[in-house]
Amino acid sequence: MKNFAVVLTLLLAIAACSTTSGPETGGAPVETRDPNAGVTRVDVPPPNGANLPAILTSGVLAQRSIYFALDRYDVAEEYRGLLTAHAKFLVENRQFKILIQGNTDERGSHEYNLSLGQKRAEAVKQTLTLLGVRDDQIEAVSLGEEKPRAEGHDESAWAQNRRADILYSGEF
Amino acid sequence: MTSTFLDRFIRNLFAAALLGTAVSAHAQLAIEITGAGANRIPIAIADFGGDVGASQALASVVRTDLERSGLFRLINVNGVAMTETTPVDYAGWKSAGADALAAGSLGSSAEGRLEARFRLYDINRQGNLGGAIYTTAVPQLRAAGHRIADYIHEKLTGEPGVFSTRIAYVYKTGKRYELRIADSDGQNAQTALASSEPIISPAWSPDGARIAYVSFENKKPIIFVHSLATGSRQVVANFKGSNSAPAWSPDGSRLAIVLTKDGSSQIYTIAASGGGLTRLTTSAGIDTEPQFSADGGMIYFTSDRGGSPQIYRVPARGGTVERVTFEGAYNVSPRPSPDGKSLAFITRRDGRFQLAVLDIQSRQVQVLPDSSGRDESPSFAPNSRMIVLATEAGGRGVLSAVSIDGRIRQRLSVPAGDIREPAWGPFLK
Structure with a gap:
């Protein structure tokens, strides 16, 4: 049994966030981001058994x-x-x-x-x-x-x- | 369109589909809509230009979002495809019954990202209501659709949309508990924490980057703050006795929490990084479920100091306690709305647990009945228009999202297992 939490990185994408506006976009705002792209899963290890008198x-x-x-x-x-x-x-x-x-x-x-x-x-x-x-x-x-x-x-x-x-x- | 782009596009979409499957294909939330607003805005979303499969998927996200809100009625576009630069046949759309029209296209940016362009039109005034360009990574195609739907929602209703927001909830199957984060339409569910012991009371930090919750992994309730992107977890409160009911201050600096280290359940505040513990309430009985008001000035909470559980409030820096609910013998789980106008809570009437909304100004209470009589854990959408709560259907835990006037109702469920303890996340900054 592992003693430490097993950390699995399911998604490596890192959320990017920026807003720009310029003539190349015809005046429309450009927004760049990747919501919900970066949730890393953590597994809590199961408890150890007890040893009682x-x-x-x-x-x-x-x-x-x-x-x-x-x-x-x-x-x-x-x-x-x-x-x-x-x-x-x-x-x-x-x-x-x-x-x-x-x-x-x-x-x-x-x-x-x-x-x-x-x-x-x-x-x-x-x-x-x-x-x-x-x-x-x-x-x-x-x-x-x-x-x-x-x-x-x-x-x-x-x-x-x-x-x-x-x-x-x-x-x- | 070059064949190179098309090839890459199809390959990327395939990868995106695979990724979605690997995460949780069997446990996505399914949405069912019951009820709609009285005066829905008729809108046409033309088929978008660009790669046919992907642009149809994009337009479909926009249409589904708008329809699901209960505030829009979709006009059938009969396969008409329009990009953001196609001239608009105002007379034609008017005779089709549309008050508004959106058109757009999906392309690829120089960096290989998706680039969704769209424009919104007012059919009656024959005017352009603006547009935007959203670029996202390929697996985030749906996010671009949600952003477009949010733009349309805000332009046409005057209220910001919440299609791009996320909902946290606890998924229980057998003896397994998972804290999950899903898009507000139930898609793209991802597991932040999996445990063989219960997880309750998830609460989003105001910036949406962290979630505070109570975990029972050490045989007792302990409060953690969990960073979603990195998975790093910090114990914020592990005092002798029980540690429960975390709630963030609006500036994200402090948590209101409940501790039993001095006897019965009492409310304290603590720095979100731990430390700086301050006791806020002093009663002989139970004080729990603290929640900051939107301006951070008040803390609403549940107390049995009057004999039965009722909702009270106290200035966040301490002061005179004031009773808020009076009708009925069981009023719990206060949730002040983000706009500061109302307070959602759970009331027990004739043995049924039901969602109620108090207008803070007029003190009027409206009970919003649900069929199960098992409503729990309400949570406001960040635009204050909807409330998500845990309820029961077919003997299983499901989520229900209801508009504050009770007219619009959606149900979110999974094919197997229970979902509970929903927490609606903040607007994306």
């Missing part, structure tokens, strides 16, 4: 998702045990960091949904902080509606997409 890939710590009800941004009581387990691991293993990704369903503005997903991530972060995880171990971010777990366009899909996910060092 077994404790994070099996058992309770392999459960990483917290689901939210419609228009709700607070952590439901049923996730208390799961978040307590993650907090315990992070307090005992201060070298580990986590990324909390908040998500929303697809309805509404992409950018506003990004902010709503952030509220879900912040709610999970706050719960973990109260359980003793240090602020510098946690980053709360949002993927908004951009990374749906379920691709459907009905309530059963939307319910799966109103979610926050926990990623550990190595996974982000």
Whole structure:
């Protein structure tokens, strides 16, 4: 796998731009340019795979998702045990960091949904902080509606997409 | 015409066709027009002189552009060929129903470039409305046609045309995302960025050379500024938390952005080269989707500070926040028009997301209904006459371009995959 972005130059033409007017043109303006001749393609390399300790890939710590009800941004009581387990691991293993990704369903503005997903991530972060995880171990971010777990366009899909996910060092 | 020129011409056209195929033959946007203006100007575009195949292609670009705008009605020219120097039979064109006529020719410049000459005539006043000579590289034949159509549009409607402008959008197929740049008629689509992670919120720099966007390639939203010609990318905002919703100041020096580094989503400005971060809003809730007004003096944004998402504005240098939308419980995605007269936004009415246009002076709101009820991400054409937005048709993401009076509507789609997040580029300088 390549470590650097592969840059393909599809078109080498360089946009030229000039305007002249003279007697040889019968008074009509002459305009010279090549719009859209110079877009260079950039390919973002695919991400590397993660290599995590077994404790994070099996058992309770392999459960990483917290689901939210419609228009709700607070952590439901049923996730208390799961978040307590993650907090315990992070307090005992201060070298580990986590990324909390908040998500929303697809309805509404992409950018506003990004902010709503952030509220879900912040709610999970706050719960973990109260359980003793240090602020510098946690980053709360949002993927908004951009990374749906379920691709459907009905309530059963939307319910799966109103979610926050926990990623550990190595996974982000 | 010498055979040498003809040979070279055909060879060049063949090369141009091949190049177009290699770029994205299967993913060009297709355009479908629904609706037209009430009083369309009848115009005849004669067949141009010069190489038959190429000059017909050129005249066809001009005709298609004018017709697609919904502002012109094409008069059938019945195969009449005229160059820019052919004497005009005004009486004949008048009886054919034309108010205007364009004629021209396609040749080759000394440097081997295409040279498109044309002249526009007012049939009723029996006068010459001027003309121009456009030279382009051979693969850019369509660009010359767009320039001619822009000239005709401006002479006959008094408004600059946008046929030569470009549209950026995100093309999604499966788990692949591409930021693409296409001509405003959907042709000549080129990929600026390809990624396995989402790309959203593309925004053109005022000079059309760069695009700011949000990429999720590092598992979180980060703002990049991307130079189209070179493909060089600069991270402008990668603060702790989410970085989103970039919008250029009209002078291109700064970006308004949204950061969560201090808690909830708040609006900041930052130099377009990075640095000089300044916080603009302070609320306990969400402030997002900043957009500069055309004069750069105001920043419009979406906030839930009043309980539901509504549009507000604040002086770009900071100051008193003023609420702009009042009707309905969900008004988002403000887009001030380049002429400063109106504000496009998305409103939710009865569960349907629809484009609305606010007249800033009169405060009147007109909702422009679309059949899908899934309108998103509006973007004004640089002449403020059309708005392109993302919507849905047949379960797939398509673009719709609609005139601000709602009469003229075009749909741009691809045979497979979704297109979304359109951003209409500036006039070419």
